[in-house]
Amino acid sequence: MPSKVVLVIREKHTKTITVEARVSGECRLEDVKITGDFFIYPPEALEEYERLLRGCENAECYLNAAAIMERTAEAIGFDWRLVSERIIKALERYCSPGQGR
Protein backbone atom coordinates (compact mmCIF):
# COMPACT_ATOMS: atom_id res chain seq x y z
CA MET A 1 0.00 0.00 0.00
CA PRO A 2 1.73 3.26 -1.11
CA SER A 3 2.09 6.01 1.50
CA LYS A 4 2.14 9.74 0.92
CA VAL A 5 5.13 11.95 1.76
CA VAL A 6 4.79 15.74 1.50
CA LEU A 7 7.74 18.15 1.40
CA VAL A 8 7.68 21.94 1.33
CA ILE A 9 10.90 23.50 0.07
CA ARG A 10 11.69 27.19 0.36
CA GLU A 11 15.26 28.43 0.05
CA LYS A 12 16.72 31.85 -0.60
CA HIS A 13 17.07 31.13 -4.31
CA THR A 14 13.74 29.32 -4.72
CA LYS A 15 10.06 30.04 -4.58
CA THR A 16 7.84 27.76 -2.51
CA ILE A 17 7.95 24.23 -3.91
CA THR A 18 5.63 21.47 -2.69
CA VAL A 19 6.40 17.85 -3.49
CA GLU A 20 3.74 15.21 -2.92
CA ALA A 21 5.17 11.74 -3.34
CA ARG A 22 3.48 8.35 -3.19
CA VAL A 23 5.97 5.74 -2.06
CA SER A 24 5.62 1.96 -2.32
CA GLY A 25 6.44 -0.49 0.48
CA GLU A 26 9.75 -1.17 -1.31
CA CYS A 27 10.53 2.55 -1.16
CA ARG A 28 9.98 3.14 -4.86
CA LEU A 29 8.48 6.44 -5.98
CA GLU A 30 5.10 5.40 -7.38
CA ASP A 31 3.85 8.87 -8.16
CA VAL A 32 4.87 12.50 -7.66
CA LYS A 33 3.19 15.88 -8.04
CA ILE A 34 5.24 19.07 -7.80
CA THR A 35 3.47 22.38 -7.37
CA GLY A 36 4.33 25.95 -6.45
CA ASP A 37 4.78 29.55 -7.49
CA PHE A 38 7.97 29.05 -9.53
CA PHE A 39 8.65 29.52 -13.25
CA ILE A 40 9.81 26.85 -15.69
CA TYR A 41 10.49 27.32 -19.41
CA PRO A 42 9.09 25.48 -21.26
CA PRO A 43 6.30 24.69 -18.77
CA GLU A 44 5.90 21.10 -20.00
CA ALA A 45 9.37 20.42 -18.55
CA LEU A 46 7.87 19.96 -15.09
CA GLU A 47 5.70 17.09 -16.32
CA GLU A 48 8.78 15.56 -17.95
CA TYR A 49 10.68 15.78 -14.65
CA GLU A 50 7.79 14.14 -12.78
CA ARG A 51 7.75 11.40 -15.42
CA LEU A 52 11.48 10.80 -14.97
CA LEU A 53 11.10 10.60 -11.19
CA ARG A 54 8.29 8.04 -11.27
CA GLY A 55 9.69 4.57 -10.61
CA CYS A 56 12.95 5.85 -9.07
CA GLU A 57 14.25 3.72 -6.21
CA ASN A 58 17.81 4.98 -5.77
CA ALA A 59 19.67 8.29 -5.50
CA GLU A 60 21.26 7.94 -8.93
CA CYS A 61 17.85 7.86 -10.61
CA TYR A 62 16.66 11.06 -8.85
CA LEU A 63 19.93 12.89 -9.61
CA ASN A 64 19.91 11.75 -13.25
CA ALA A 65 16.42 13.19 -13.66
CA ALA A 66 17.66 16.52 -12.30
CA ALA A 67 20.72 16.51 -14.55
CA ILE A 68 18.57 15.90 -17.65
CA MET A 69 16.25 18.75 -16.75
CA GLU A 70 19.12 21.15 -16.04
CA ARG A 71 20.28 20.59 -19.61
CA THR A 72 16.90 20.95 -21.27
CA ALA A 73 14.84 23.53 -19.36
CA GLU A 74 15.26 26.87 -17.67
CA ALA A 75 13.95 27.36 -14.16
CA ILE A 76 13.52 30.47 -12.05
CA GLY A 77 12.72 30.00 -8.40
CA PHE A 78 13.08 26.24 -8.88
CA ASP A 79 16.18 24.06 -8.48
CA TRP A 80 16.01 20.61 -10.09
CA ARG A 81 19.01 19.24 -8.17
CA LEU A 82 17.80 20.60 -4.83
CA VAL A 83 14.36 19.00 -5.32
CA SER A 84 15.91 15.63 -6.21
CA GLU A 85 18.25 15.84 -3.21
CA ARG A 86 15.40 16.69 -0.84
CA ILE A 87 13.32 13.79 -2.12
CA ILE A 88 16.29 11.43 -1.62
CA LYS A 89 16.80 12.71 1.93
CA ALA A 90 13.11 12.52 2.83
CA LEU A 91 12.78 8.99 1.47
CA GLU A 92 15.98 7.86 3.23
CA ARG A 93 14.43 8.99 6.50
CA TYR A 94 11.03 7.64 5.64
CA CYS A 95 12.29 4.25 4.47
CA SER A 96 14.84 3.54 7.23
CA PRO A 97 13.71 0.80 9.64
CA GLY A 98 11.41 2.01 12.38
CA GLN A 99 10.93 5.45 10.73
CA GLY A 100 7.96 6.97 8.96
CA ARG A 101 6.13 3.78 8.01
Next chain:
Amino acid sequence: MDVSRDVGPPAHTPAMQELGIAVAGVLRVIYDLAGRPPWWQMALDEALLESVASSKSPPTLRLYVFSPSSVTIGYFQSVHEAVRLDEAQKLGIPVVRRFTGGGAVYHDEEGEITYSIAVQASGMLRDVASSYRVLCSAIANALRRLGVDAAPSGFNDVTVAGRKISGNAQARRRGALLQHGTILYNANKEVMRRLLKVHKEKLNAHGAGRIDERIVNLVEVAKKPISLGELAESITAAFSETLGLKPVEGWYSRGELELARKYVGRYRSSEWNLKR
Protein backbone atom coordinates in the same frame (compact mmCIF):
# COMPACT_ATOMS: atom_id res chain seq x y z
CA MET B 1 -21.96 34.96 -17.92
CA ASP B 2 -21.49 35.16 -21.67
CA VAL B 3 -19.45 38.22 -22.47
CA SER B 4 -18.23 37.16 -25.88
CA ARG B 5 -19.94 40.22 -27.34
CA ASP B 6 -17.85 42.45 -25.08
CA VAL B 7 -14.47 41.27 -26.29
CA GLY B 8 -14.28 43.70 -29.16
CA PRO B 9 -16.10 46.88 -30.08
CA PRO B 10 -19.52 46.48 -31.78
CA ALA B 11 -17.89 46.85 -35.17
CA HIS B 12 -14.45 45.52 -35.88
CA THR B 13 -11.79 48.22 -35.62
CA PRO B 14 -9.06 47.69 -38.20
CA ALA B 15 -5.68 47.00 -36.64
CA MET B 16 -2.79 49.33 -37.34
CA GLN B 17 -1.39 47.00 -40.00
CA GLU B 18 -4.77 46.78 -41.73
CA LEU B 19 -4.83 50.57 -41.94
CA GLY B 20 -1.38 50.60 -43.47
CA ILE B 21 0.15 52.39 -40.49
CA ALA B 22 3.84 51.56 -40.12
CA VAL B 23 4.36 49.47 -37.03
CA ALA B 24 8.16 49.53 -36.88
CA GLY B 25 9.28 51.31 -33.73
CA VAL B 26 5.72 51.42 -32.41
CA LEU B 27 4.30 50.09 -29.17
CA ARG B 28 0.59 49.44 -29.66
CA VAL B 29 -1.23 50.30 -26.44
CA ILE B 30 -4.64 48.81 -25.72
CA TYR B 31 -6.56 50.47 -22.89
CA ASP B 32 -9.19 47.83 -22.19
CA LEU B 33 -10.36 49.16 -18.83
CA ALA B 34 -14.08 48.39 -18.98
CA GLY B 35 -13.54 45.12 -17.12
CA ARG B 36 -13.85 41.52 -18.32
CA PRO B 37 -14.03 38.11 -16.64
CA PRO B 38 -10.74 36.27 -16.00
CA TRP B 39 -11.24 33.65 -18.73
CA TRP B 40 -11.39 36.41 -21.35
CA GLN B 41 -8.42 38.25 -19.88
CA MET B 42 -6.27 35.12 -20.03
CA ALA B 43 -7.53 34.22 -23.51
CA LEU B 44 -6.74 37.73 -24.77
CA ASP B 45 -3.24 37.65 -23.26
CA GLU B 46 -2.52 34.27 -24.78
CA ALA B 47 -3.86 35.49 -28.14
CA LEU B 48 -1.50 38.48 -27.99
CA LEU B 49 1.48 36.24 -27.22
CA GLU B 50 0.62 33.86 -30.05
CA SER B 51 0.04 36.70 -32.47
CA VAL B 52 3.32 38.46 -31.61
CA ALA B 53 5.16 35.11 -31.80
CA SER B 54 3.74 34.64 -35.32
CA SER B 55 4.87 38.19 -36.22
CA LYS B 56 1.23 39.05 -36.98
CA SER B 57 1.02 41.70 -34.26
CA PRO B 58 3.30 44.55 -33.24
CA PRO B 59 4.81 44.87 -29.76
CA THR B 60 1.78 45.45 -27.58
CA LEU B 61 1.04 46.79 -24.13
CA ARG B 62 -2.43 46.04 -22.78
CA LEU B 63 -3.93 47.55 -19.65
CA TYR B 64 -6.98 45.90 -18.18
CA VAL B 65 -9.09 45.19 -15.13
CA PHE B 66 -10.96 42.08 -14.05
CA SER B 67 -14.72 42.16 -13.66
CA PRO B 68 -16.03 40.55 -11.57
CA SER B 69 -13.20 40.52 -9.02
CA SER B 70 -11.29 37.29 -9.64
CA VAL B 71 -8.46 35.10 -8.50
CA THR B 72 -5.82 33.82 -10.91
CA ILE B 73 -3.36 31.11 -9.94
CA GLY B 74 0.03 30.28 -11.40
CA TYR B 75 0.33 27.54 -14.02
CA PHE B 76 2.22 25.21 -11.63
CA GLN B 77 0.13 25.81 -8.52
CA SER B 78 -2.31 23.44 -6.89
CA VAL B 79 -5.62 25.29 -6.80
CA HIS B 80 -6.48 23.59 -3.49
CA GLU B 81 -3.20 24.70 -1.93
CA ALA B 82 -3.37 28.25 -3.24
CA VAL B 83 -7.03 29.27 -2.84
CA ARG B 84 -9.83 28.80 -0.31
CA LEU B 85 -12.33 27.64 -2.88
CA ASP B 86 -15.21 27.64 -0.40
CA GLU B 87 -14.63 31.35 0.30
CA ALA B 88 -14.33 32.11 -3.41
CA GLN B 89 -17.64 30.39 -4.02
CA LYS B 90 -19.31 32.27 -1.14
CA LEU B 91 -18.03 35.60 -2.50
CA GLY B 92 -18.89 34.75 -6.13
CA ILE B 93 -15.26 35.09 -7.18
CA PRO B 94 -14.14 33.00 -10.16
CA VAL B 95 -10.76 31.26 -10.03
CA VAL B 96 -8.79 30.76 -13.23
CA ARG B 97 -5.40 29.16 -13.88
CA ARG B 98 -2.99 31.38 -15.82
CA PHE B 99 -0.67 30.16 -18.59
CA THR B 100 2.20 31.82 -16.69
CA GLY B 101 3.91 30.65 -13.51
CA GLY B 102 4.03 32.52 -10.23
CA GLY B 103 1.61 32.72 -7.35
CA ALA B 104 -2.09 33.29 -6.78
CA VAL B 105 -3.37 36.84 -7.25
CA TYR B 106 -6.56 38.49 -6.10
CA HIS B 107 -7.69 40.90 -8.83
CA ASP B 108 -9.96 43.40 -7.11
CA GLU B 109 -12.35 44.90 -9.65
CA GLU B 110 -12.02 48.31 -8.07
CA GLY B 111 -8.56 48.15 -6.55
CA GLU B 112 -6.12 46.87 -9.09
CA ILE B 113 -4.88 47.35 -12.63
CA THR B 114 -3.23 44.63 -14.70
CA TYR B 115 -0.85 45.09 -17.61
CA SER B 116 0.47 42.68 -20.18
CA ILE B 117 3.34 43.35 -22.55
CA ALA B 118 3.95 41.11 -25.56
CA VAL B 119 7.19 41.59 -27.50
CA GLN B 120 9.87 39.66 -29.34
CA ALA B 121 12.37 38.28 -26.80
CA SER B 122 15.48 39.82 -28.31
CA GLY B 123 18.41 41.86 -26.97
CA MET B 124 18.09 42.40 -23.22
CA LEU B 125 14.84 40.43 -23.27
CA ARG B 126 16.35 37.22 -24.69
CA ASP B 127 17.58 35.91 -21.33
CA VAL B 128 14.70 35.05 -18.99
CA ALA B 129 16.17 36.47 -15.77
CA SER B 130 17.38 39.61 -17.52
CA SER B 131 13.98 40.19 -19.16
CA TYR B 132 12.23 40.00 -15.77
CA ARG B 133 14.68 42.61 -14.45
CA VAL B 134 14.13 44.92 -17.42
CA LEU B 135 10.34 44.68 -17.43
CA CYS B 136 9.93 44.83 -13.64
CA SER B 137 12.18 47.91 -13.68
CA ALA B 138 9.72 49.51 -16.10
CA ILE B 139 6.91 48.96 -13.57
CA ALA B 140 9.06 50.42 -10.79
CA ASN B 141 9.82 53.42 -13.07
CA ALA B 142 6.10 53.89 -13.74
CA LEU B 143 5.50 54.17 -10.00
CA ARG B 144 8.51 56.44 -9.45
CA ARG B 145 7.15 58.77 -12.14
CA LEU B 146 4.17 59.15 -9.80
CA GLY B 147 6.40 59.94 -6.82
CA VAL B 148 6.32 56.46 -5.27
CA ASP B 149 9.67 55.03 -4.19
CA ALA B 150 9.31 51.62 -5.86
CA ALA B 151 12.06 49.14 -6.75
CA PRO B 152 12.28 45.70 -8.38
CA SER B 153 12.67 42.95 -5.80
CA GLY B 154 13.49 39.25 -6.09
CA PHE B 155 12.84 37.64 -9.47
CA ASN B 156 9.47 39.07 -10.27
CA ASP B 157 8.19 41.55 -7.70
CA VAL B 158 8.14 45.31 -7.30
CA THR B 159 8.13 46.59 -3.75
CA VAL B 160 7.73 49.84 -1.85
CA ALA B 161 9.59 49.92 1.48
CA GLY B 162 9.86 46.13 1.37
CA ARG B 163 6.15 45.52 0.73
CA LYS B 164 4.91 44.07 -2.52
CA ILE B 165 2.93 46.39 -4.77
CA SER B 166 3.30 44.42 -8.00
CA GLY B 167 3.74 40.75 -8.89
CA ASN B 168 4.73 39.71 -12.40
CA ALA B 169 4.86 36.53 -14.45
CA GLN B 170 6.08 35.68 -17.91
CA ALA B 171 5.40 33.13 -20.62
CA ARG B 172 7.45 32.50 -23.74
CA ARG B 173 6.51 31.11 -27.12
CA ARG B 174 8.62 30.78 -30.28
CA GLY B 175 10.95 33.68 -29.58
CA ALA B 176 8.31 36.00 -28.13
CA LEU B 177 7.43 36.73 -24.54
CA LEU B 178 4.40 38.01 -22.70
CA GLN B 179 4.78 39.36 -19.21
CA HIS B 180 1.73 40.30 -17.22
CA GLY B 181 1.45 41.69 -13.75
CA THR B 182 -0.78 43.41 -11.30
CA ILE B 183 -0.37 46.78 -9.65
CA LEU B 184 -2.24 47.06 -6.38
CA TYR B 185 -4.10 50.34 -6.31
CA ASN B 186 -6.64 50.02 -3.52
CA ALA B 187 -7.28 46.29 -3.25
CA ASN B 188 -9.40 44.93 -0.42
CA LYS B 189 -6.78 43.18 1.73
CA GLU B 190 -9.35 41.52 3.95
CA VAL B 191 -10.95 39.76 0.98
CA MET B 192 -7.47 38.87 -0.29
CA ARG B 193 -6.58 37.34 3.09
CA ARG B 194 -9.80 35.32 3.11
CA LEU B 195 -9.24 33.98 -0.40
CA LEU B 196 -5.54 33.22 -0.70
CA LYS B 197 -3.67 30.51 1.18
CA VAL B 198 0.00 31.24 1.63
CA HIS B 199 2.54 28.76 3.01
CA LYS B 200 4.08 29.94 6.28
CA GLU B 201 7.50 29.24 4.69
CA LYS B 202 6.77 31.92 2.10
CA LEU B 203 5.54 34.49 4.60
CA ASN B 204 8.54 33.77 6.86
CA ALA B 205 10.90 34.34 3.93
CA HIS B 206 9.41 37.82 3.57
CA GLY B 207 9.30 38.49 7.30
CA ALA B 208 5.52 38.79 7.28
CA GLY B 209 3.01 37.04 9.51
CA ARG B 210 0.03 37.42 7.18
CA ILE B 211 -0.49 38.11 3.50
CA ASP B 212 -1.95 41.57 4.18
CA GLU B 213 1.26 42.54 6.02
CA ARG B 214 3.32 41.58 2.98
CA ILE B 215 1.53 43.79 0.43
CA VAL B 216 0.81 47.48 0.00
CA ASN B 217 -1.65 49.50 -2.07
CA LEU B 218 -0.68 52.50 -4.15
CA VAL B 219 -3.14 54.71 -2.27
CA GLU B 220 -1.25 53.91 0.97
CA VAL B 221 2.12 55.11 -0.31
CA ALA B 222 1.25 57.84 -2.83
CA LYS B 223 1.97 61.37 -1.64
CA LYS B 224 -0.98 62.72 -3.64
CA PRO B 225 -4.19 61.22 -5.04
CA ILE B 226 -3.47 59.24 -8.22
CA SER B 227 -6.25 58.16 -10.55
CA LEU B 228 -6.27 54.80 -12.36
CA GLY B 229 -6.00 56.76 -15.61
CA GLU B 230 -2.80 58.49 -14.42
CA LEU B 231 -1.39 55.13 -13.37
CA ALA B 232 -2.22 53.62 -16.78
CA GLU B 233 -0.55 56.53 -18.58
CA SER B 234 2.52 56.27 -16.39
CA ILE B 235 2.84 52.54 -17.13
CA THR B 236 2.61 53.30 -20.86
CA ALA B 237 5.29 56.01 -20.64
CA ALA B 238 7.62 53.76 -18.65
CA PHE B 239 7.35 50.79 -21.05
CA SER B 240 7.70 53.08 -24.04
CA GLU B 241 10.91 54.53 -22.58
CA THR B 242 12.32 51.13 -21.53
CA LEU B 243 11.69 49.51 -24.92
CA GLY B 244 12.49 52.61 -26.99
CA LEU B 245 9.15 52.35 -28.79
CA LYS B 246 6.61 55.07 -29.60
CA PRO B 247 3.24 54.42 -27.95
CA VAL B 248 0.26 54.41 -30.33
CA GLU B 249 -3.21 53.70 -29.00
CA GLY B 250 -4.89 50.76 -30.74
CA TRP B 251 -7.29 47.87 -30.36
CA TYR B 252 -7.31 44.10 -30.93
CA SER B 253 -7.02 42.82 -34.48
CA ARG B 254 -9.61 40.48 -35.96
CA GLY B 255 -7.05 37.64 -35.81
CA GLU B 256 -6.35 38.23 -32.12
CA LEU B 257 -10.06 38.19 -31.29
CA GLU B 258 -10.49 34.95 -33.22
CA LEU B 259 -7.62 33.39 -31.27
CA ALA B 260 -9.06 34.63 -27.96
CA ARG B 261 -12.42 33.05 -28.84
CA LYS B 262 -10.58 29.82 -29.56
CA TYR B 263 -8.74 29.86 -26.23
CA VAL B 264 -11.46 31.10 -23.90
CA GLY B 265 -13.14 27.72 -23.42
CA ARG B 266 -9.99 26.28 -21.87
CA TYR B 267 -9.84 29.03 -19.23
CA ARG B 268 -13.47 28.33 -18.30
CA SER B 269 -12.97 24.59 -17.99
CA SER B 270 -12.53 22.67 -14.74
CA GLU B 271 -10.10 20.39 -16.52
CA TRP B 272 -7.68 23.33 -16.94
CA ASN B 273 -8.40 25.18 -13.73
CA LEU B 274 -8.21 22.13 -11.45
CA LYS B 275 -5.43 20.35 -13.31
CA ARG B 276 -2.90 20.46 -10.43
